[in-house]
Amino acid sequence: MxxxxxxxxxxxxxxxxxxxxxxxxxxxxxxxxxxxKPRLELQRINDETALLRNNGFRTVAFGDTFALEKGNDLLYPKDGFRGRLSEMRCEGRNEIVVGCGIRLGESLSITYKPLWWSEIFPNRYWRYIQNQTAQADVMTVLERTNRPWFTADGACSRFKKYSSAEYSKPVRLCGWRMTHLPLKPL
Incomplete structure (x- = not known):
């Protein structure tokens, strides 16, 4: 038994x-x-449309895009959304359809900021993030992240407030990153 x-x-x-x-x-x-996989991927759907995929687990706020000889604003909202890419967010493990100003095989630089939570913050926090996205252009983020944080110049650049001529309220660009996205076939 x-x-x-x-x-x-x-x-x-x-x-x-x-x-x-x-x-x-x-x-x-x-x-x-x-x-x-890389945190952000850009895949071509057709001639002027691409799929911007967020492979990370956190929501991402987008800033500015830039490519040599092409300029800024190479990714823009599509499918009836008005505004700029910097006004859009992509949830974690999600994708958005964007208009694309580059051809297959070309690459662009994009600034982004991973956010911890997307729904629980009040509108004041989103206005603060929106103010940051308006000033997070590629050259400013590149200048800020180019210096090591443990040097005196690097530490000062982390705490420096950046301001643009068209925006009256300067902000600190804490947590902004830059990546290069090649346009890949789907």
Whole structure:
């Protein structure tokens, strides 16, 4: 009698532990697969439309775009959304359709800021982020991130307030990053 109880408990515990370890391995492989991709990807849909994909887990606010010999504002909202790309956000593990001013194989630089939460902040926080996106152009973010943080110039550039001629309220560009996105086929 004791042997059958022990063998049934052994089979049950072995099955449960096998299931749990299999789920943990599958979860770890899924995380590795998703994090091996770049944070932002730009894929071509047709001649003037592209898919901007956020592979990260956090919401991303966009700033400015720039490419040599092309200038600024190379990505713009599509499908009835009015405004600029800097007024849009992309949720984590999501994608948005944008208009694209470059051809297949060309690349552009884009500034972005990962945000921790997207829905729980009040409107005042979003106005603050919107003010930052208006001033987070590529050259300013590149100048700020080019210097190492442990040098005197790097530390001063982290705390410097940037202002533009058209905006009256200067802001600190904390947490803004820049990446280069090549336009890939879908």
């Amino acid at each position: 004791d042997l059958t109880v022990i063998s049934e408990n052994g089979i049950t515990s072995g099955t449960v532990s096998g299931l749990i370890s299999g789920l943990l391995v599958a979860f770890a492989l899924g995380i590795l697969d998703k994090t091996s």
